[in-house]
Amino acid sequence: xxxxxxxxxxxxxxxxxxxxxxxxxxxxxxxxxxxxxxxxxxxxxxxxxxxxxxxxxxxxxxxxxxxxxxxxxxxxxxxxxxxxxxxxxxxxxxxxxxxxxxxxxxxxxxxxxxxxxxxxxxxxxxxxxxxxxxxxxxxxxxxxxxxxxxxxxxxxxxxxxxxxxxxxxxxxxxxxxxxxxxxxxxxxxxxxxxxxxxxxxxxxxxxxxxxxxxxxxxxxxxxxxxxxxxxxxxxxxxxxxxxxxxxxxxxxxxxxxxxxxxxxxxxxxxxxxxxxxxxxxxx
Amino acid sequence: xxxxxxxxxxxxxxxxxxxxxxxxxxxxxxxxxxxxxxxxxxxxxxxxxxxxxxxxxxxxxxxxxxxxxxxxxxxxxxxxxxxxxxxxxxxxxxxxxxxxxxxxxxxxxxxxxxxxxxxxxxxxxxxxxxxxxxxxxxxxxxxxxxxxxxxxxxxxxxxxxxxxxxxxxxxxxxxxxxxxxxxxxxxxxxxxxxxxxxxxxxxxxxxxxxxxxxxxxxxxxxxxxxxxxxxxxxxxxxxxxxxxxxxxxxxxxxxxxxxxxxxxxxxxxxxxxxxxxxxxxxx
Numbered sequence: 001x002x003x004x005x006x007x008x009x010x011x012x013x014x015x016x017x018x019x020x021x022x023x024x025x026x027x028x029x030x031x032x033x034x035x036x037x038x039x040x041x042x043x044x045x046x047x048x049x050x051x052x053x054x055x056x057x058x059x060x061x062x063x064x065x066x067x068x069x070x071x072x073x074x075x076x077x078x079x080x081x082x083x084x085x086x087x088x089x090x091x092x093x094x095x096x097x098x099x100x101x102x103x104x105x106x107x108x109x110x111x112x113x114x115x116x117x118x119x120x121x122x123x124x125x126x127x128x129x130x131x132x133x134x135x136x137x138x139x140x141x142x143x144x145x146x147x148x149x150x151x152x153x154x155x156x157x158x159x160x161x162x163x164x165x166x167x168x169x170x171x172x173x174x175x176x177x178x179x180x181x182x183x184x185x186x187x188x189x190x191x192x193x194x195x196x197x198x199x200x201x202x203x204x205x206x207x208x209x210x211x212x213x214x215x216x217x218x219x220x221x222x223x224x225x226x227x228x229x230x231x232x233x234x235x236x237x238x239x240x241x242x243x244x245x246x247x248x249x250x251x252x253x254x255x256x257x258x259x260x261x262x263x264x265x266x267x268x269x270x271x272x273x274x275x276x277x278x279x280x281x282x283x
Numbered sequence: 284x285x286x287x288x289x290x291x292x293x294x295x296x297x298x299x300x301x302x303x304x305x306x307x308x309x310x311x312x313x314x315x316x317x318x319x320x321x322x323x324x325x326x327x328x329x330x331x332x333x334x335x336x337x338x339x340x341x342x343x344x345x346x347x348x349x350x351x352x353x354x355x356x357x358x359x360x361x362x363x364x365x366x367x368x369x370x371x372x373x374x375x376x377x378x379x380x381x382x383x384x385x386x387x388x389x390x391x392x393x394x395x396x397x398x399x400x401x402x403x404x405x406x407x408x409x410x411x412x413x414x415x416x417x418x419x420x421x422x423x424x425x426x427x428x429x430x431x432x433x434x435x436x437x438x439x440x441x442x443x444x445x446x447x448x449x450x451x452x453x454x455x456x457x458x459x460x461x462x463x464x465x466x467x468x469x470x471x472x473x474x475x476x477x478x479x480x481x482x483x484x485x486x487x488x489x490x491x492x493x494x495x496x497x498x499x500x501x502x503x504x505x506x507x508x509x510x511x512x513x514x515x516x517x518x519x520x521x522x523x524x525x526x527x528x529x530x531x532x533x534x535x536x537x538x539x540x541x542x543x544x545x546x547x548x549x550x551x552x553x554x555x556x557x558x559x560x561x562x563x564x565x566x
Binding site: 015128 | 289291292293295296297298299300301303304367368369370372375376378379382390392393394395397398399401402404406407408409410411412413415434438440509510546549550553
């Protein structure tokens with residue numbers, strides 16, 4: 001059997017009882033290590049599970065299905081994923097490869113940032129399409145996600161912005177030399193995301209666009225380490241979000257709908273930096 | 284401390300290790316019993332947790348915050364919710380009432396149907412606004428959710444349809460008599476949902492509408508008991524969805540985007556009833 005097990009968002013104890021039981025009995029256990037992170041390291045997980053884990057980086061997962069998947073009917077293999085197993089396309093692909101080989105697959109679900117963001121009080125049923133904000137480079141500065149935020153706002157919906165993560169990305173040099181060297185890991189902060197959104201706004205203003213989907217003064221909600229002991233949430237203007245300190249990763253950002261439900265406003269109030277400014281933004 | 288703990292979607296062992304530890308040490312533990320259900324009964328949970336649970340029906344949750352919330356700083360109370368704690372507005376309200384009383388609140392997240400639907404292979408990032416399909420009565424047959432499906436389809440997005448649940452709803456007679464009598468529980472099946480969607484389509488056709496958002500032959504995906512041992516998924520036309528047998532509740536229904544990603548098509552193929560019809564629908 002091939003088990004794909006969600007680990008949730010926080011630490012070792014966020015696994016489900018069912019998931020933990022399976023890990024303990026499997027022949028091999030892989031830890032997917034490149035699409036997200038927990039607040040604890042692999043060693044802490046190994047100690048809690050009472051067994052060693054095999055690190056599964058992008059190279060292994062995308063090309064090593066044969067190595068990962070059970071080799072026969074009697075072998076049980078677990079593949080551990082931060083959040084819920086269906087968050088990333090590569091895991092879906094691995095499940096398909098298993099089914100091609102007639103290997104039985106079982107998925108153990110867990111919490112995902114896509115629903116855990118409910119903790120800021122914005123109703124989960126009022127979200128539109130989720131977007132991803134990638135790190136810009138000098139030559140690649142995509143802004144197509146702006147249109148998705150605009151489209152959500154037009155329909156009175158919130159937008160969850162997932163922020164870029166770079167784990168074990170090869171350096172340009174190492175690609176050219178065909179020698180493996182990796183860049184240090186990077187996790188986009190809400191400050192960086194807010195700065196990119198403001199740059200997009202400024203470009204649109206410079207190009208003479210009117211009726212912008214949001215402004216420097218629009219309400220945003222920044223969330224850090226959702227589901228962890230030191231979870232931190234701040235509701236403030238996009239402008240102020242460029243210099244709020246939410247601490248270590250992972251961060252995500254929400255651009256709420258223009259009009260909020262009274263209960264949403266009441267709930268968000270506890271996370272505001274400036275109550276009078278918040279009142280203006282939500283009137 | 285007031286703990287709000289998600290139970291996930293399946294049985295007793297879908298709780299997280301962290302959640303279980305908290306339940307064991309709390310002074311009182313409530314089980315919210317009216318917005319969703321697990322595949323096991325309260326007795327099975329009590330046996331697994333090794334303690335008794337207090338049933339929290341709608342009346343208690345919506346008017347009994349004083350009764351539920353901790354009475355002093357030393358008291359620990361847990362409130363258990365199927366899925367993730369932020370799925371329903373009433374739980375958000377309970378958290379606000381706790382904060383008003385300066386009671387500390389801690390949330391233990393878990394999987395939610397909103398992300399667990401990823402198991403059918405449709406990418407979670409390609410969903411638009413989630414809709415709820417309510418039971419129609421002779422005098423109340425709302426169809427406003429049709430416009431939301433249409434809007435999602437226009438933008439190339441999937442629509443998750445959550446289906447109505449009626450648990451412990453007072454009978455009309457009992458409201459008039461002021462004597463408490465409840466209707467039997469009802470859980471909308473994908474068949475009932477598909478029939479209502481077809482009725483809406485037929486009304487639109489009769490009213491001369493063109494460019495309908497979907498047709499009787501559009502692809503739909505029905506899911507039953509997601510995350511459970513006997514989970515069942517079927518991909519077929521809306522017309523066929525009216526008579527597919529997915530077994531016991533809970534069901535939900537997806538109206539996919541018109542154009543699917545090749546990986547989505549490959550994944551969905553395993554759930555089709557008629558491969559050649561499926562090929563036509565996804566061309």
